Amino acid sequence: MxxxxxxxxxxxxxxxxxxxxxxxxxxxxxxxxxxxxxxxxxxxxxxxxxxxxxxxxxxxxxxxxxxxxxxxxxxxxxxxxxxxxxxxxxxxxxxxSLLLEERRKTLKEKLIRKEKKREKKRKKILESGGELPPELKEDFAMADTDTVNGQSQLPSDEAFALEEEEERREEEAKKKAREPPIVYKDIIDVKVEFDALVALIDGKLNPEEQRATEELQQYMIGDEGSWALSDGFLDFVGRLLNDTQLSVDVRVKTLNVLAMAALKDDVILVLHQDRKDHILMNYAFEIDRLSIQEQEAIALFVFDDVAVELTMALLQYFNSKPPEEQLYRCMKALAKFVQVSTQEVPQLIQMIGPDPRSFKGVSDRVDSLVDQIALKLR
The missing domain is CATH 3.90.1720.30 (PPPDE domains)
Incomplete structure (x- = not known):
């Protein structure tokens, strides 16, 4: 590629x-x-x-x-x-675009809030008798010349407190307005999946990979942070996902454990490590060539960014006119993706195609999924 x-x-x-x-x-x-x-x-x-x-x-x-x-x-x-x-x-x-205008407005508001925080920091430093750092000194000296009757026009502490309280309320309101995330915590027992994975790869790992297995146990079972994972951890995951000498069950169990990792707050740090070699993304990109069990496991390990990439792979696969069984499985995954990423995935479907509605009539169960997806399309 x-x-x-x-x-x-x-x-x-x-x-x-x-x-x-x-x-x-x-x-x-x-x-x-x-x-x-x-x-x-x-x-x-x-x-x-x-x-x-x-x-x-x-x-x-x-x-x-x-x-x-x-x-x-x-x-x-x-x-x-x-x-x-x-x-x-x-x-x-x-x-x-009205949406673009709204984004401009949001960006402007963020810049104003940022500048207010900078002014507050400057004021506190000066009031405490400290010296301004270079990045604040010049701007502050210029701004401080703007006075009325000898009084500085920097916002008061009371005004800053009111603004911060307002920002806090706005953030809380945004959080409450968000749709709850779609998770599958109840259908996976991470300890059972991990123990099954260990049994499947027993005797097939080198010492470094065995250490990576222990790190995975600390991260998932011991509930440690991502700091427990070494730099070579994703290489270990890559071997489990791509070594054809290992059984399909190894890949499925690995994905199921990773699906539970996606619920941890610091999983983003793990994914950032994948930005260089794209081990996870390259595996997911080949979804149309994977077994049904692996496709289902990948579907559990999905959030906004991954959903877009997987959707692109599914749309390309649809062009090959897949048989009903594969079409049903892919439509089932796509129906989940449009719920996970409610804006980008539907937009990608409309831009790239084919339109899922073109598969209407293949079977009743496919029609049902197509109807679900169509509700999310404009």
Missing amino acids: DTNKVELYIYDLSKGMAAAFSPMLIGKRIQGIWHTSIVVYNREYFFGSKGVESCNPGTTALERPLRVEVIGETQVPYSVFIDYLNGLSETTYAYN
């Missing part, structure tokens, strides 16, 4: 003038007026006057970027990427 580099181009729209003149004009230094774009597949993509636009890298009116940062790689086929991007440019990221 081809790999393409993904770069971030960073431009200063002011060409250095913001940094030079902002202290005199607004009382504090602004390093730049930033514009960014993404470069991938030898094409530069950015949000312009007509919405999502593209050009050859470095050929915009801004000429060469101030800085270029490599932010990763992608193995997504270009045809899938461009279809998805075109869909977003006509919906979520259309120039006059």
Whole structure:
């Protein structure tokens, strides 16, 4: 599978003038007026006057970027990427999109809150007689010249307290408004699954892999944090998932244990370790080639980011006109994915296709799942 580099181009729209003149004009230094774009597949993509636009890298009116940062790689086929991007440019990221305007408003509010916190930190440091760190000193000196009748215009402690209380209430309201996560805690006994896994791989591991098994036990059974897992832990998982000499049951038990790990608060730290070699993602990407038992196990180990990747694999598999049994299993997984990721998965289905409704009539049980999925599509 081809790999393409993904770069971030960073431009200063002011060409250095913001940094030079902002202290005199607004009382504090602004390093730049930033514009960014993404470069991938030898094409530069950015949000312009007509919405999502593209050009050859470095050929915009801004000429060469101030800085270029490599932010990763992608193995997504270009045809899938461009279809998805075109869909977003006509919906979520259309120039006059109400959702985009809402995101702008949210970002503006976050920046205002961040600046207020910076001002509060500056005030506390000065009141305690401390010295401002370099990143606060210059901005504060400029801002402090703006006074009325000799009194600083920094917000009072009472105002900050009221703002923080309001922010706390807003966060609590957002948490209450969220849909509860879909979990399968009641159908998996992690200790039973782990013991079964150990029995299946007994005598088949080298010393390093045996240590990784003990680490997994500490993490899952002993309820330790992800700190218990060594740097080579995912290599051990990769062997269990990809070694064809091991039975299918080994892979199923491994996935079931990992499904329970997905309920732990620090599982994201484990997944971050997978960003380099993509052991878990590459395995899930081949879902159409896996056994039914493995597909069902993968479906349990799903949350928003993984659901999108697996959905892409399922949609590609649908193009092969699978038989009824495989189609039913895949539709069952897809029905769960649209519940887990209520926005991105339905959007991906509509952008890439095929439309699940095109499989209506294959069987009653497939029709039932298609109807469930259709409720989530616009």
